[in-house]
Amino acid sequence: MKKEYYAIIDIGSNTMRLVIYLQEKGGRLKEVENVKAVARLRTFLDPANNLSMDGINKLVSTLSSFQDVLGVYQLKEVVCVATATIRQANNKEEIITIAEKETGLPMRILSEEEEAYYGYLAVVNSTSIEEGITVDIGGGSTEVTYFKNRELIHSHSFPFGALTLKEFFTEEIPTDEELVQLHHYLSKQFHTLPWLAGREIPLIAIGGSARNLVQIEQNLKKYSLAGLHQYKMFDKDIQMVSNYLTSLSPDKLPKVEGLSKDRADIIIPAIQVFHTLYQTVQADCFILSRKGLRDGVFYEQLSKEMGSILFPNVLEDSIQELINDFNLEPKQIMHVQYLTRKVFDYLKQNGIIHLDKNDWSLVKRASYLCHLGEYIDAESSAQHTFYLLANRTIDGLMHRERLMIALIASYKNKTVFKQFIQPYKNWFLKEERKKILHLGALLKFTYCLDATKRQVVKDIHIKKRQQKLTFSIYCDGDCTPEEYQAEKQKKHLEKLAKMDVDLHFLQANVKE
Known part of the structure; x- marks a missing residue:
């Protein structure tokens, strides 16, 4: 797919800035270049409210320097906009004419x-x-x-x-x-x-x-x-x-x-x-x-292609960008979400741990991004997953929510969880930290049920007998790797449920 670049030059009263964007697969824009020049055009307004010739020369020389950067990219569109100082200048028409003649850049003065x-x-x-x-x-x-x-x-x-x-x-x-x-x-x-x-x-x-x-x-x-x-x-x-x-x-x-x-x-x-x-x-x-x-100028441009001025799903689109960037597998994500929801609902409905719809929202979002760090290094996947999610902007998420999702998606064990959360302990109450750990342990367990990314586990039935949870896990095909990984991870489930967990792996056509 050919990369499509867009550029905008913003002529402000204090600074002038050139930003170049790359259009992502999903249609959103990713900033790839940001060049700033301190022009202070406001200071070149004379008593008659005209931009002086020195000011116009400053504007033209800055635009010319931006053109050197523009030449590096094959651009689909270049937009040049000006705000208050040019808008308020009495000689704005002269400014536009000179700037376009000298640089070839047509300038659009934005209204208030x-x-x-x-x-x-x-x-x-x-x-x-x-x-x-x-x-x-x-x-x-x-x-x-x-x-x-x-x-x-x-x-x-x-x-x-x-x-x-x-x-x-x-x-x-x-x-x-x-x-x-x-x-x-x-x-x-x-x-x-x-x-x-x-x-x-x-x-x-x-x-x-x-x-x-x-x-x-x-x-x-x-x-x-x-x-x-x-x-x-x-x-x-x-x-x-x-x-x-x-x-x-x-x-x-x-x-x-x-x-x-x-x-x-x-x-x-x-x-x-x-x-x-x-x-x-x-x-x-x-x-x-x-x-x-x-960004607003180009959101308007994109709306002509999308048919809507507002992106309906800001957070979902941002998560999709991560899925695209790190080559995550949508089929596996949706399957693990299905399995996670089965276990989550049972634990919630039977009062085994206190869960609510906000908890599901967190674990669902984390499930999209679990093991994202494998893209960098499989051996230290948890560390990379945590660092990437904790330190990358995700549109639609405040910093605290982003950190919670990073902790859940990167869960490996209690020791590693404590290392990750240590610098942020005062961000959460004790009960909140415990809940995040539980959600991470739950997601870690259900991901093990698709360890080979074949969606071999088709369904889960759970029963509680006295102080024991029995999982009947129905498979279509050989599920030995999933069984091995799940048996390794069930201890985390036992700790959060405060009871023993028995796992029975059965063929999907076999009824108990």
């Missing part, structure tokens, strides 16, 4: 509504959040949207961004009085939109300033999982980062771990936007979306 819309589209197509407020703070504007049941309800673009808001401060590190003034200004602005206040729903942030906020907080906490997408914070966490940054001297600020040098002078006003909006919304959490405007 389009900029907000693409941010919303990126969030709902890369998370499982049903209702939320999105915020995207650029250099010269800030977009907010409200969506419910994944449908856009309201959107608005404020004519201020991180570059313009830093004018509230006389120095790089603001005084307490200046922070209060900025907070009051922002609060007044946000309260002009009745649909923002008191929602008590997630606040989802997009863009470079949000990424930097999360990176700083992760470094301060010595966060042990990789990945930024769908990372969750709370009011106190945002305030803690703000307090930390404002306590530093100007020379130390650019050296903060997780903070891009080019954002050192705008990160504090940006964080004030997030914090004030969090309080206005009375948000129940702050979530970072790594997918933003650029």
Whole structure:
């Protein structure tokens, strides 16, 4: 299959960025190249609100440098979009004409509504959040949207961004009085939109300033999982980062771990936007979306092929990508799921261990990805499975859920489980850790019933007699390898059931 690449150039007020995507088998886009240039076009606006010739030259030279990268790929489509600074410039037509003449790249200026819309589209197509407020703070504007049941309800673009808001401060590190003034200004602005206040729903942030906020907080906490997408914070966490940054001297600020040098002078006003909006919304959490405007533009492009603007199954699509990437076998996955459901339902219905629908959801998702690490090395499959799932972004899963699935899918034995969970013990209550271990042990056992990937085990009947579980396992053909592996693993089942387990392997045409 021929690889299809798409490119987008995003001309922002602070930075310009080129991103190249590869379209996956399932239709979704995978980022393969991301080139950033700090152009600060906002600073080239003159008193008459025209972009100066120096600014236009900066724009053209940056676009020309991007063309060198574009030349490496056979591209199906290149899109070049501009936001607040070009949109607000009085000489925007001249800018477009010169840029296209010099670079051959036609530029599309996004309206305020389009900029907000693409941010919303990126969030709902890369998370499982049903209702939320999105915020995207650029250099010269800030977009907010409200969506419910994944449908856009309201959107608005404020004519201020991180570059313009830093004018509230006389120095790089603001005084307490200046922070209060900025907070009051922002609060007044946000309260002009009745649909923002008191929602008590997630606040989802997009863009470079949000990424930097999360990176700083992760470094301060010595966060042990990789990945930024769908990372969750709370009011106190945002305030803690703000307090930390404002306590530093100007020379130390650019050296903060997780903070891009080019954002050192705008990160504090940006964080004030997030914090004030969090309080206005009375948000129940702050979530970072790594997918933003650029992704939203291409989600719209893909929708023309799909016939729908929304991906109906964000998480399922993301799991399917993993199945494709690691050559997992769908036939085996579905068979093991069937066997796992039989055992799960019996244990649940007979009160042997306490299980609910959320537990099944976890073990079902983990069953798609069990033994994924064999792709790298069969001998250390559990270690690779855990590392890959714990540290790879899975759209639709928050970090805690991703970790739970990694622990279940990688289960080998209690000792290895304890090693894997040790750095994250404080993420879970004792009973939660026990439940995750039980689900992992259950999945490990049922995978043994298809050890040779032949689907030789056709059905399972379970009976409880006194303090013993008897499994009648019906096979079609020789099931010696499955029997050997299951006998090895049944001790884990016995521990979670707190009773002996007898396994009887029978031919499918033989009735007990």
